[in-house]
Amino acid sequence: MEKTTSKHLWWQEGIIYQVYPRSFQDSDGDGIGDLRGITSRLDYLKWLGIKGIWVSPIFPSPMADFGYDISDYCTIHPLFGAMQDFDALLHEVHARDMKLILDLVPNHTSDEHPWFQESRSSRDNPKRNWYLWHDAKPDGSPPNNWLSVFGGSAWEWDEPTQQYYYHAFHTKQPDLNWRNPEVQHAMLNVMRFWLDKGVDGFRVDVMWHMIKDEQLRDNPANPNYNPLELPYRQLLPTYSTDQPEVHDIVKMMRQVTDSYHERMMIGEIYLPVSKLVAYYGADNKGAHLPFNFLLLALPWDAQQLASAISEYEGALPPGGWPNWVLSNHDKPRITSRVGKSQANVAAMLLLTLRGTPTFYYGDELGMRDVPIPPEEVQDPQGLNIPDKYLSRDPARTPMQWDDSDHAGFTVAKPWLRLPENFRKVNVKTQQDDPYSMLSFYRKLIRLRQEEPALRIGDYAPVYTDSQAIAYTREAGEKRFLIVLNLTHRPCYFNPEHEAFSGTIAISTYLEREGTPISGTISLSGDEGIVVRLAS
Incomplete structure (x- = not known):
């Protein structure tokens, strides 16, 4: 476990906030968010207590996958x-x-990137091997059975050159061949370009996809496939993701970031904990923060969550720094998943566990997924698989700033519709309301910033039952007890081995703050408390 006496860097002590730029703030009246819009809202993020701002892609793109298909x-x-x-x-x-x-x-x-335009121009082009081109099988079918996350085969036939190219996602997103040293050199130089400009780090998209099986072996069938899931999950991506050689690539990327002062690298990795922690690399020379999505993936159940937290803490390599995520641009929002009454409990969990918390714009307001009519769907995942209602648009709707038309996001029609309740759920109405979710987030963040025990302190599990989770955070002489009721019913915390006494510093029920506690602690349904323990 990381000792609280060691030096901690900004990305360990601070909170990361994800901005989806299309949806944060529009400054030029076209209904789509932009960089000047983000700049105009920085004082809000500073007021909230944010340290790191992660901005989703802003590079030239045909927008087949809203910026994750880059042409420059x-x-x-x-x-x-x-x-x-x-x-x-x-x-x-x-x-x-x-x-x-x-x-x-x-x-x-993107398939419109000059590299790919060259690569597909002929079989003998110098950049042909920058991407994954392969011959058809004798019967003309794709090289293997690998599937695209966005539906159908991951292989696209190119008639002019009579070969298939591989795309793990959209057909307009051909995968680079990271086994090629020229590709490695080019992409590491991209990192240097932005680091030289002064950016403080990267969130690396689909890090575990970057190397594929050289033999192109077929992926095995998934015996637990649920037909309601993405068709991609019909197969286990045994050979198309998480190959051993990917760690060599991650190490190269880490070496680039380490050549600059206090820069960092986050890896997007949807893998079980036992495989996720390998992305820290030998001697922590991999990603600084391999994204931990346990809170995104698990049922909202006290015993399952407590078990997963302990598994993760136990699996971390020496010196590996933990991190936690509640929502992002690819998944349903936390308030839609657990409900409004539990969303504050979820925030308390996120902001009091050991490690770096990341949350998604609007979660601090309790923004929910917005129903998008089929004719307004824009997400390619939703458009390509329309019968399964798997669009990610509902979690990407504009930030709700105030009660004016279009929620203060734009003066025009926004690119995605707003919810009907935006005049009540917005920054302006919540900022001065002590009972609002925004006030609750800010209070939690402020306490976390003020107290090393909550920011960088040690973690110890205390108690779990079918309703509640309890744990402590400790640094030096300061110690806090966190008790979370993950149900709508009252619960009772009666520790067997230690008598806790102290004062409630924060509760999801404002009236209880400042109340002394000792012995058995009673919690209302949907209540979480942070207790400042007596020394």
Whole structure:
């Protein structure tokens, strides 16, 4: 376990906030968020207590996957502004003692990227081997059975050159061949370009996809496939993801970030804990934070969550720093998953566990998934698999700033519709309301910033039953007890081996704050408490 006496860096002590740029703030009246819009809202993020701002892709793109199909890694999409707008954003972020993290998408490019345009121009083009091209089987079928996350085969036939190319996602997102040293050199130089400009780190998209089985072996069938899931899950991606050689690539990327002062790298990795922790690398020379999505994936059940937290803490390599995520642009929002009454409990869990918390814009307001009519769906995952209602649009709707038309996000029609209740659920109405979710988030964040025990302290599980989770955080002489009721019914915490006494510092029920506790602790349904323990 990381000792509280060691030096902690900004990405260990601070909170990371994900901005989906299309949906955060529109500054030019086209209904789509942009860089100047983000800059105009930095004071809000500073007020909230954010340290790191992770911005989803802002690079030139045909937008087949809303920016995750990049056609130029080293400039800005005109939709979001120009390079001077980015430079201004970076300057203003740093002026507020915050950090800027960019989304890096190294697994694939757009099919409109010049590299791929060259690669597909002929079989003997020097960049042919920058992507994954293979002959058809004798019967003309794809090289193997690998599936695309967005539906159908992951192999696309190219008639002019008579070969298939591989795309793990959209057909317009061909995968790069990371076994090619020229690709490695080019992408590491992309990292250097942005690091030289002063960005503070990267969130690396689909890190575990970056190397594929050299023999192209078929993936095995998934015996536990649920027909309601993505068709992609019909097969286990045994050979198309998480190959041993990927760790060599991650190490190269880490070496680049380590050559700059206090920069960091987050890895997007949807894998079981036992495989996830390998991405820290030998001697922690992999990703600084391999994203831990346990809170996204598990049922909202006290015993399952407590078990997973302990498993994760126990699996971390020496010196490996934990991290936690509640929501992101690919998954349903936390308030939609657990309900409004449990969303505050979820926030308390996120902000009091050991490690770096990341949360998604609007979660601090209790923003929910918004129903998007079929004719308004824009997400390619939803468009390609329309019968399964798997669009990610509902979690990507505009930030709700105030009660004016279009929620203060834009003066035009927003690119995705707003919920009907945005005039009640927004920053303006919640900012001065002590009972609001925004006030609750800010209070939790402030306590976390003030108390090393909550920011960098040791973690110890105390108790779990079918309703509640309890644990302590400790640094030096300061110690806190956190008790969370993950159900709607009252519960009782009666520790067997230690008598806890102290004062409730924060409760999801405002009236209980400042109340002394000792012995058995009674919690209302949907209540979580942070107790400042007597020394």
